Amino acid sequence: MRHLDLLNRTIQNLSAAFLAVMTVLVLVQVFFRYVLNDPLGATQELAIYCMAWVIMLGATIAVRHRTHIGVNFFVDRLPGAVQTTARWTGYLLVIGFFVILCKEGWTLTDRAMLQTSPSSGIPVGWVVLSIPLCSAIAVLYVVEQMLLDVRRGHDIDHGGK
Structure with a gap:
């Protein structure tokens, strides 16, 4: 699990970097558009691409920390055996x-x-790559959660106890 901790820290740092770049690009775009009255095309496009990466990287972080409302809000309110079955069904559906x-x-x-892309000339595939990459990482995180549940004794054979 240490490797996944390192991966998650790397994702958090990448997400922060993309967010910082996006913020700077938007500020530059606002300055050029409203102060100099000469908008830059590439800054808006690149800011959108950064936002796509921030969203996908952030989704993996949310999966890892179970902070998405659908991950545990309703399941935690169910009785033991039903909770375990629902949790494992949810894991399999999410995977x-x-x-x-x-x-x-x-x-x-x-x-x-x-x-x-029209303004920056970047292959659009580099932006779209965030989808399969972050999805694969999310699968790793869900499998990690399943293993942690088994270690804690929340496997399906014990009815959540």
Whole structure:
């Protein structure tokens, strides 16, 4: 699990870096647009790309820390055995969702590499790559949560006890 801790810290740092770059790009865009009356096209585009990465990286962080409302809000209010069954069903559904997202995201990334963005000239696939990459990371985090539940004795054979 230490490797996943390192991965999560790296993701947090990358997310912070993309957020900082996005903020600077938006400030530069506002300055050029409203003060100099000469807007820059690439800054808006790059800020949107940074935002896409921040969202996807942030989603993996939320999955790792179980901070998404759908991850535990309702399950924690169920009785023991039903809670365990619901939790494991949820794990499997979430893994299925992220596997599909990863597979389809990779197909989209492959196609998007052939397209370049109009202002910056960056292959759009580098932006779309956030979908399959972060989906794969989310699968790792969900598997980690499943293993932690088994270690804590919350496996399906014990009825959550």
